[in-house]
Amino acid sequence: MGDIGRRGAVALTITALLTPLTLALGTAPAQAASCTTSTGPYQKQVEKFLGRTVDGKQSAGDCEAIKAFQTKHGITPNAGYAGAVTWGVMDLMNKQKAVGKNPNKAGKCPTNKGRIACVNLTLQLSWIQDGAKLVYGPVPVRTGRDGDETRTGLKKIYWRNIDHVSSIYHVPMPYAQFFDGGQAFHSAGVSMWNPPGSRGCVNMTKTDAKKYWSLLKKGDDVFVYGRKPGT
Template sequence: MRAGAALGLAGTLLPLTVALAPPARAASCTTSTGPYQRQVEAFLGRPVDGRQSAADCRATRDFQTRHGISPNIGYAGPVTWGVMSIMKAQKAAGSTPNKAGDCPTNKGRIACVDLTRQLSWIQDGKKLVMGPVPVRTGRDGYETRRGLKQIYWRNKNHVSTIYDVPMPNSQFFDGGQAFHSISGSVWSPPGSHGCVNMRPGDSQKYWELLRTGDDVFVYGRKPGT
């Protein structure tokens, strides 16, 4: 067996992901004002007065339910604001995610993964080919490993041998760490077990654009790790 093939087969034993629980059922709204009340109100387009109202709570609770934040009681706490902060940073990246030049663009086609902003994109030299798109990387203790990698094995209909969950469009670049889609929110905390989770449509486009041997560069630090 060729070394490359052996490596690919070895990867089938290592894939890491996280099984997503169904969205939490809506709980009763809290009347407590959270430490990030004003920021959450502004993000949700609510009147910014820094005081919890029934309407504020419902809007916050709906956001928490959509993105798997628990408890989903409408409290404007650090976890909720942390997710919103990442979403704001992603929006600010616009069409120039590599403006700071942190991802090397002198290597031809490369998939960049910014852990800090939880973003990924594909470049070919200085040309932005796709993205940026939101991703969900490894949680504390299971961080997505940083550095320059290469895609070494691809499996469109992979199933995790550890968690027995589907990992569509898997493209492995570092041991058991891979790009693949998930069915839940990519903004749901606390994160994966090391893989770069993507929305289904984004992972499909990555599958079409990337090939075995393409470079992947992971940098930054995910908040909370």
């Protein structure tokens, strides 16, 4: 074999040796998308929520189901691990569902104000009522994260802008109804359970934000109470 032939053979050998190394380093898409095999601290609770076999042991099927849930709601990392953040979202969903159609059962949102939009930060729920009569909701909302909390108390809608764009964050805020400084109800294109939360506004789905726009007007009361989990 000549020098050129030998150099070519060496190059091919080096390439063959490097290929598995490259895959091992995780640059291959399949490797990067792999699921965790670790059993999380909330494995049983998460399995039950997802309708999986509740055995407290991570399986490939469990991981894929958990990962799909995490991806849907923007929970990172979305590796299929049954950790505190994932279970926290699921636990909140369970609590929201348990409220049913009586969100003001404890009577914390005023019933002597006529039409009022209520926001329960603890349960991340909002609804509109007339006196004690439920008009719309309750619906899931996404409120301010730690350090950017949605401020509590009795407020009034003072400005509405259907096509508002934030001058601070430069993002669209459709159907914006401002009730406290820069804090407003508005539509957001993320899951309502996407952690850690908004920059202070009360995010809603487009359907709910449009409904709030049609049911509320300038001067209507807004009452915010409770405390968002994690703040």
